[in-house]
Amino acid sequence: MRAMAIAQSRQPMFILPNWPAPSNVRAAVTTRVGGVSIGPYAELNLAMHVGDDPRAVVENRRRVREALRLPAEPTWLNQVHGTHVVTAGAYSQPPTADASIARSAGAVCVVLTADCLPVLFCDEGGTCVAAAHAGWRGLASGILGETVAALGCAPHSLLAWLGPAIEQDAFEVGDEVREQFLARNRAHDSAFVRNARGRWQADLYALARTELTCLGVTRIFGGGFGCFADAKRFFSYRRENRTGRMGTFIWREQ
Secondary structure: OOOOOOOOOOOOOOEOOOOOOOEEEEEEEEEOOOOOOHHHHHHOOOOOOOOOOOHHHHHHHHHHHHHHHOOOEEEOEEEOOOOEEOOOOOOOOEEEOEEEEEEOOEEEEEEEEOOOEEEEEEEEOOOOOEEEEHHHHHHHHHHHHHHHHHHHEEEEHHEEEEEEOOOOHOOOOHHHHHHHHHHHOOHHHHHHEEEEOOOOOOHHHHHHHHHHHHHOOEEEEEEEOOOOOOOOOOOOHHOEEEEOOOOEEEEOOO
């Protein structure tokens, strides 16, 4: 096994969402700090599919479980930028999905990201939670709507929190991406700014907020992160291409 090292850093291992979730709902996002991966995956890479040493990933996941005192192994997903939603629980292999929900205490939802937007959900009564992987493809295809539908709660009873994602200044897209969103909802036009290259700077946070508001989810928190610029805290696929992934977790304690 290759040598492992923990880089010294003053950055925290976790970001805790600042939202008025019920007291029995727990949530956290990992930064890239506090793990044993090295090279482009340093330090706390949680993804098995990016080329990192699997033994390092196993140790990183163990550290997260221990630090967060997770009640069960998280439901790791095989994410494909789609719209399938599964119920968190024990699977022999990671299910192919881009969101998971949990109505039972102790089941842990998680999505992995490195620029794409993680979105957490809970209802005001603390009876259900969800985590969704919302990159631009997932947003344009309706992953947030599928997640809300799978939760089965009245949209007005839900809270949503938007985690670390790529900032608009760093996220350039072509006409084809903008056209997909405008075909879905003309209100998405305000999330795109034309740049000097004749392309578009897309705001994932604005796109998600519009999607959620149209679904009837109006209590939306979080946002304002910048994965591309903040290399000390976050992995960014667009910045580095070969890189690790952060995890965004949510579960119910009771």
